[in-house]
Amino acid sequence: MYEVTVHADVLALLPDPATARICLDVAEDAARAVCGTMAAAHVGADPARMIAAPEEIDLQMLRDLDEGSPAQRLERVTSAFEDWKQAKSDRERLLLDDCRGDLNRCVTSKCHEAALVVAPCHGNMDARDAFHDLLFNEQKLVLAPPPGPYRGNLLGHVVIGWKPHDHAQRAVVAARRWLAAADRVTVLCVNDKPDGSYQFTARELIDQLGLKSDVVAIDSGSRSVAEAILDFARSANATCLLIGAFKHGYFLELLLGRITRHLLSHAALPLMMKH
Structure with a gap:
C-alpha cells in the first residue's frame, strides 16, 4: 500500500x-x-x-x-x-x-x-x-481533514454539493475512484432551477461515470447555501463532502468565494474539492 x-x-x-x-x-x-x-x-x-x-x-x-x-x-x-x-x-x-x-x-x-x-x-x-x-x-x-477529531469511515456516505458548473464537474470526475468505492453517495442540489436542471445534469454525469447515487434537491430558505449544505450533511450522517472549489480565480474568490470559504471554516468532516 x-x-x-x-x-x-x-x-x-x-x-x-x-x-x-x-x-x-x-x-x-x-x-x-x-x-x-x-x-x-x-x-x-x-x-x-x-x-x-x-x-x-x-x-x-x-x-x-x-x-x-x-x-x-x-x-x-x-x-x-x-x-x-x-x-x-x-x-x-x-x-x-x-x-x-x-x-x-x-x-x-x-x-x-x-x-x-x-x-x-x-x-x-x-x-x-x-x-x-x-x-x-x-x-x-x-x-x-476536519478541524476537530477524525472519526474514520471516510467513504461511508459522501455528499456532493452540486451546481452545473465546470469546476463542480471536474471535482466529481476527479473523485470518481473514491465515489465508486463509497458505501453511499448523495448529490445535493440546493436551490434548483424551476426546470430541475441541477438534478438533471447531476443524474446525467453520474450515469456517464457509471456511478450510483441518490439525487436530492432542497431549498436553502433563510440560510446561506453553505449553511444548507452543512445542515443536510449533519442530518444525513455524511462522512465526507465533495465540492467544486472556488468558481472564480484566486483574486475574485477573495471577494466572491463565500460558499467554499464557509465550508472550509465550518465543516466538521473531511472536505474533498477541486478548482
Missing part, C-alpha cells in the same frame, strides 16, 4: 506538525478505500534555499520567531510522523519525504503524480500557502 512520493495514488502533504497526524489518518483511509498506494511528504519554505525578492525572504525569516526555523519545523513534523507510524506495524515501509526551499516548487515536485492530495487548509504559513498552490496552481483533487 505504501509507495514513494512520485508514484503514490494518495499523498499526505505535511507542512504543519499540528495537523500531520490527522492528515496521515485520512490519507491512509483514502488509499485503502480504492486499494491504492500512499506516500507522505513534508514541504516547507526555507529562505536559505529560496531565490526570491528580499521582502519575501525577510517575511519568511520573521516566521522563525513564531514557528521556529525550517529545520525545527521539519523536526516536529518528523516526530509526529514517527509516532503515527509506530502505532501500527504495517506502516513500517512508509517513509517521509522532504522538500524545503521555494514552496511552490516543492508542492509541484511532490504532488505532480498524485491523484489525491490530503492537506490542511488552515495552520501555519506553509500550510496555507501549500493549500492555495494545490488548488489554484496545481489544480489537484484535495482532501482537507
Whole structure:
C-alpha cells in the first residue's frame, strides 16, 4: 500500500506538525478505500534555499520567531510522523519525504503524480500557502481533514454539493475512484432551477461515470447555501463532502468565494474539492 512520493495514488502533504497526524489518518483511509498506494511528504519554505525578492525572504525569516526555523519545523513534523507510524506495524515501509526551499516548487515536485492530495487548509504559513498552490496552481483533487477529531469511515456516505458548473464537474470526475468505492453517495442540489436542471445534469454525469447515487434537491430558505449544505450533511450522517472549489480565480474568490470559504471554516468532516 505504501509507495514513494512520485508514484503514490494518495499523498499526505505535511507542512504543519499540528495537523500531520490527522492528515496521515485520512490519507491512509483514502488509499485503502480504492486499494491504492500512499506516500507522505513534508514541504516547507526555507529562505536559505529560496531565490526570491528580499521582502519575501525577510517575511519568511520573521516566521522563525513564531514557528521556529525550517529545520525545527521539519523536526516536529518528523516526530509526529514517527509516532503515527509506530502505532501500527504495517506502516513500517512508509517513509517521509522532504522538500524545503521555494514552496511552490516543492508542492509541484511532490504532488505532480498524485491523484489525491490530503492537506490542511488552515495552520501555519506553509500550510496555507501549500493549500492555495494545490488548488489554484496545481489544480489537484484535495482532501482537507476536519478541524476537530477524525472519526474514520471516510467513504461511508459522501455528499456532493452540486451546481452545473465546470469546476463542480471536474471535482466529481476527479473523485470518481473514491465515489465508486463509497458505501453511499448523495448529490445535493440546493436551490434548483424551476426546470430541475441541477438534478438533471447531476443524474446525467453520474450515469456517464457509471456511478450510483441518490439525487436530492432542497431549498436553502433563510440560510446561506453553505449553511444548507452543512445542515443536510449533519442530518444525513455524511462522512465526507465533495465540492467544486472556488468558481472564480484566486483574486475574485477573495471577494466572491463565500460558499467554499464557509465550508472550509465550518465543516466538521473531511472536505474533498477541486478548482
